[in-house]
Amino acid sequence: MFKELTEVAKLIDSIELCSPEVKALIRPEVLTHIEYQNESLPIHAFVIGSTDKSAPTMGLFGGVHGLERVGTHVLLGFLKSFFIQLEWDKGLQESLKHYRIVAIPLINPVGMKYHKRSNGNGVDLMRNSPIEAGKGKFYQIYRGHRISNKLPWYRGSQTLEKEFQAVESFVKREMFPAKISMGLDFHSGFGLKDRLWFPYAKSSDPFLFKDVVERAVNLYETTHPHHIYKIEQQSDSYTTHGDMWDYMFEESRRLHPDNIFIPWTLEMGSWSWLKKNPIQLFSRQGFFNPVVEHRFQRTMRRHYILIEFITRLMQNTTTWTTKS
Numbered sequence: 001m002f003k004e005l006t007e008v009a010k011l012i013d014s015i016e017l018c019s020p021e022v023k024a025l026i027r028p029e030v031l032t033h034i035e036y037q038n039e040s041l042p043i044h045a046f047v048i049g050s051t052d053k054s055a056p057t058m059g060l061f062g063g064v065h066g067l068e069r070v071g072t073h074v075l076l077g078f079l080k081s082f083f084i085q086l087e088w089d090k091g092l093q094e095s096l097k098h099y100r101i102v103a104i105p106l107i108n109p110v111g112m113k114y115h116k117r118s119n120g121n122g123v124d125l126m127r128n129s130p131i132e133a134g135k136g137k138f139y140q141i142y143r144g145h146r147i148s149n150k151l152p153w154y155r156g157s158q159t160l161e162k163e164f165q166a167v168e169s170f171v172k173r174e175m176f177p178a179k180i181s182m183g184l185d186f187h188s189g190f191g192l193k194d195r196l197w198f199p200y201a202k203s204s205d206p207f208l209f210k211d212v213v214e215r216a217v218n219l220y221e222t223t224h225p226h227h228i229y230k231i232e233q234q235s236d237s238y239t240t241h242g243d244m245w246d247y248m249f250e251e252s253r254r255l256h257p258d259n260i261f262i263p264w265t266l267e268m269g270s271w272s273w274l275k276k277n278p279i280q281l282f283s284r285q286g287f288f289n290p291v292v293e294h295r296f297q298r299t300m301r302r303h304y305i306l307i308e309f310i311t312r313l314m315q316n317t318t319t320w321t322t323k324s
């Protein structure tokens, strides 16, 4: 075990102490185990709220890249306080009869335990899908390659890794049947600003649900005018091969063409933590995660506002999914 996996186990234990009404609303499960060096590490998931899978659904994901621990910390922190609030907030209990939250806080336990971006096979799970991006101007290795698993951004062979398959079957089961669903996958490391990306990662073609995204963003920007995110299509920053969420999006179109599935990626800009505390450059932990305590607290707090906002979107879907 390691810190983050212990924290997930503690969170699951805490559900046992909840009242029967709350317990009935939270369903933890183990999706699979990843075998590595004589160990077997679980991937945990949570399904919270309505049992009606067509209800609006928010999906929270973290720890795809093992080095980016802060995303897992934000998710676990959110779930922990959400469970506590559920215990006394009857309005929140009532609202969860109409929407759902699903979560996988730690997708790549081997990577996180062994301080690697990739999984145990050296595969970058965010480059592992069969999606091919358009040709870039230059050969850029970070876009994903099949040269060697000794190099970062390795896509793997043509098969989907076990962690990827676990996320895929969970998302297909718990998100695709929803008429409206939004995913938020937490990453950290690129740039100075916190970027909120909608698809596509593969190309700059306009996203199919761009109008829906624009209306939701407009609600966010008018409700929280001083928000900190740079909101853009991912391809505005860079394009990549094998993106997990582009793949899930295509699958959702194929399997549930009448439903709206919008997977976001939050890329927390860790260079700002480096700028304020350059000594972090010398620590692998520090490059992708805020090290100073107050900066860590601030990181946690500001993203809770976003998660909370998405729960509100899920409770008020007609205002932004339909043209006025």
Ligand SMILES: [Zn+2]
Binding pocket: 064, 065, 068, 126, 186, 187, 188
């Ligand atoms: Zn990442």
